[in-house]
Amino acid sequence: xxxxxxxxxxxxxxxxxxxxxxxxxxxxxxxxxxxxxxxxxxxxxxxxxxxxxxxxxxxxxxxxxxxxxxxxxxxxxxxxxxxxxxxxxxxxxxxxxxxxxxxxxxxxxxxxxxxxxxxxxxxxxxxxxxxxxxxxxxxxxxxxxxxxxxxxxxxxxxxxxxxxxxxxxxxxxxxxxxxxxxxxxxxxxxxxxxxxxxxxxxxxxxxxxxxxxxxxxxxxxxxxxxxxxxxxxxxxxxxxxxxxxxxxxxxxxxxxxxxxxxxxxxxxxxxxxxxxxxxxxxxxxxxxxxxxxxxxxxxxxxxxxxxxxxxxxxxxxxxxxxxxxxxxxxxxxxxxxxxxxxxxxxxxxxxxxxxxxxxxxxxxxxxxx
Amino acid sequence: xxxxxxxxxxxxxxxxxxxxxxxxxxxxxxxxxxxxxxxxxxxxxxxxxxxxxxxxxxxxxxxxxxxxxxxxxxxxxxxxxxxxxxxxxxxxxxxxxxxxxxxxxxxxxxxxxxxxxxxxxxxxxxxxxxxxxxxxxxxxxxxxxxxxxxxxxxxxxxxxxxxxxxxxxxxxxxxxxxxxxxxxxxxxxxxxxxxxxxxxxxxxxxxxxxxxxxxxxxxxxxxxxxxxxxxxxxxxxxxxxxxxxxxxxxxxxxxxxxxxxxxxxxxxxxxxxxxxxxxxxxxxxxxxxxxxxxxxxxxxxxxxxxxxxxxxxxxxxxxxxxxxxxxxxxxxxxxxxxxxxxxxxxxxxxxxxxx
Numbered sequence: 249x250x251x252x253x254x255x256x257x258x259x260x261x262x263x264x265x266x267x268x269x270x271x272x273x274x275x276x277x278x279x280x281x282x283x284x285x286x287x288x289x290x291x292x293x294x295x296x297x298x299x300x301x302x303x304x305x306x307x308x309x310x311x312x313x314x315x316x317x318x319x320x321x322x323x324x325x326x327x328x329x330x331x332x333x334x335x336x337x338x339x340x341x342x343x344x345x346x347x348x349x350x351x352x353x354x355x356x357x358x359x360x361x362x363x364x365x366x367x368x369x370x371x372x373x374x375x376x377x378x379x380x381x382x383x384x385x386x387x388x389x390x391x392x393x394x395x396x397x398x399x400x401x402x403x404x405x406x407x408x409x410x411x412x413x414x415x416x417x418x419x420x421x422x423x424x425x426x427x428x429x430x431x432x433x434x435x436x437x438x439x440x441x442x443x444x445x446x447x448x449x450x451x452x453x454x455x456x457x458x459x460x461x462x463x464x465x466x467x468x469x470x471x472x473x474x475x476x477x478x479x480x481x482x483x484x485x486x487x488x489x490x491x492x493x494x495x496x497x498x499x500x501x502x503x504x505x506x507x508x509x510x511x512x513x514x515x516x517x518x519x520x521x522x523x524x525x526x527x528x529x530x531x532x533x534x535x536x537x538x539x540x541x542x543x544x545x546x547x548x549x550x551x552x553x554x555x556x557x558x559x560x561x562x563x564x565x566x567x568x569x570x571x572x573x574x575x576x577x578x579x580x581x582x583x584x585x586x587x588x589x590x591x592x593x594x595x596x597x598x599x600x601x602x603x604x605x606x607x608x609x610x611x612x613x614x615x616x617x
Numbered sequence: 618x619x620x621x622x623x624x625x626x627x628x629x630x631x632x633x634x635x636x637x638x639x640x641x642x643x644x645x646x647x648x649x650x651x652x653x654x655x656x657x658x659x660x661x662x663x664x665x666x667x668x669x670x671x672x673x674x675x676x677x678x679x680x681x682x683x684x685x686x687x688x689x690x691x692x693x694x695x696x697x698x699x700x701x702x703x704x705x706x707x708x709x710x711x712x713x714x715x716x717x718x719x720x721x722x723x724x725x726x727x728x729x730x731x732x733x734x735x736x737x738x739x740x741x742x743x744x745x746x747x748x749x750x751x752x753x754x755x756x757x758x759x760x761x762x763x764x765x766x767x768x769x770x771x772x773x774x775x776x777x778x779x780x781x782x783x784x785x786x787x788x789x790x791x792x793x794x795x796x797x798x799x800x801x802x803x804x805x806x807x808x809x810x811x812x813x814x815x816x817x818x819x820x821x822x823x824x825x826x827x828x829x830x831x832x833x834x835x836x837x838x839x840x841x842x843x844x845x846x847x848x849x850x851x852x853x854x855x856x857x858x859x860x861x862x863x864x865x866x867x868x869x870x871x872x873x874x875x876x877x878x879x880x881x882x883x884x885x886x887x888x889x890x891x892x893x894x895x896x897x898x899x900x901x902x903x904x905x906x907x908x909x910x911x912x913x914x915x916x917x918x919x920x921x922x923x924x925x926x927x928x929x930x931x932x933x934x935x936x937x938x939x940x941x942x943x944x945x946x947x948x949x950x951x952x953x954x955x956x957x958x959x960x961x962x963x964x965x966x967x968x969x970x971x972x
Contacts, residue, residue: 287692
């Protein structure tokens, strides 16, 4: 990479004063939205919940009583869309506490459960706390490659990384299981840093949740379908797989495309401004229309989500131009691209970092390529 | 203790089924008490009666009890308790609440909504009736019913209940309205037509002295029921105008006394009631999380900087300040984050499963 390209692709280092000012401007953006929260924000979520419920109802009905491949595909599509809405625009966002201000008991972030084998309790720890506090901090954010893939040269290489282009595709198909066992720290048990007994205790919420989900999609509904059981079982399986592939694609594009920064452990709590800067440079957006944004749970606005994880996600599109303008003024790169482009970029990295690092590779400080 | 898988599933059942039921009829629910507004009556200036038709979960009430009423106002679920003003025997299971519009931004959210936005046909979410401001079963002595302002509601329910049971001969009813326009005329006519021992509608503040003028033989009553606005109740505290202790039954409304607020730089610790008799003194700075930890408590936490929501817990009462924007909460029950809140008054918290 030439020096000039490096300059264009990297964010300017801010001094302490600039950093504080940058943080204050983002705080002001946040406060303006908080003051404006009201009936329309709750109405948006309730509309999405209604859409999800009806899609799920119609999808299951098509799978249960439909005949032929068209109704099968329609059923799978609707059920998958319902699961995607449930996990992303509803579950992920509600569990962040984005709707706690409504004081609606069914939208309490710390009690919400979603249609996913990952237990809400585990998700709140691994995602809300670890990933959002220590985003892209190598060694602290366990979401970097999901402790399975090597997506940055800062991660140490091991033999398993040789086959990571294949294991990444495998992970995409079973992504909800990857997310679900993520907080169990299986790797730590294998390396002897966690006992099997601790692992089992940690796994309890997951086992309970997974048993319930499996029973629902692969026992209860097929049994209800009587003669149509194989069709319903297969349809439910496919809907889960479609949701897995979609969420994998969106989530991997959020933090691992080319240009997004990784961080060393800061060893002490960051200032508000530094944390904002770190979130901004550690995330990347996806471009698309309104429906696309809803289907990603507005994680297409990963940057705004990481700056304001507890603001209702439907507010990110209106925040995006303001954040972008701030970035221009403070010389920060605003990473964004289309889903295919960013996905290709991530897979490029997965292939590239499958190979061990050449022992003489010179590191470029502060910038990850 | 984590719940068993079975209770966990059953607890989730209403959340699964209720939305489907409510697509058909907004009154339907597996567990929740809901009621449709079937009519609205103007009783006086800023004072309205709502006739409610509840679903089958409504257990019925005793005269003098209140009911928690919730509605979503500007996206926020808002809940207040209102005394039921109808007698328990009201026809076809409908019942009435009478609501004074509170013209104050924070305390008046729900009453203003009910007065300006609620329409006939709307569905309100209710809790179960509660309260001890009731006449004991089988009570047969002389009764003095005293109310001021919207404090008339529970007393009215008691009066109507006694009328339905033809037990008015030994009952005197006294009500004070703040102005002529605030006198609920229809209620006045209704009560004056009934064979009470006395019915008095007054204008202006009611004090023990004024009550003594109207009811000189007040010490002859074996029970006095008193409900009114805070200033009136305060006038009767400690000086009930010759009414022997043990005879007076009172009802407070609007959440009881608001705890005193603390000044900015004040470092005097506040009392935090954690339930089950556990009360700790904590500092008002820097954050509640740090203050509780300094007091030896171990609440759940994660990022400690307002990102992850791990330290969210229920505040049952008291006022906190949001450290990020200096905004102060109301005194009511709500959920707060310990790491971005500081105590401004004494608090009651529910920390849940404390580690």
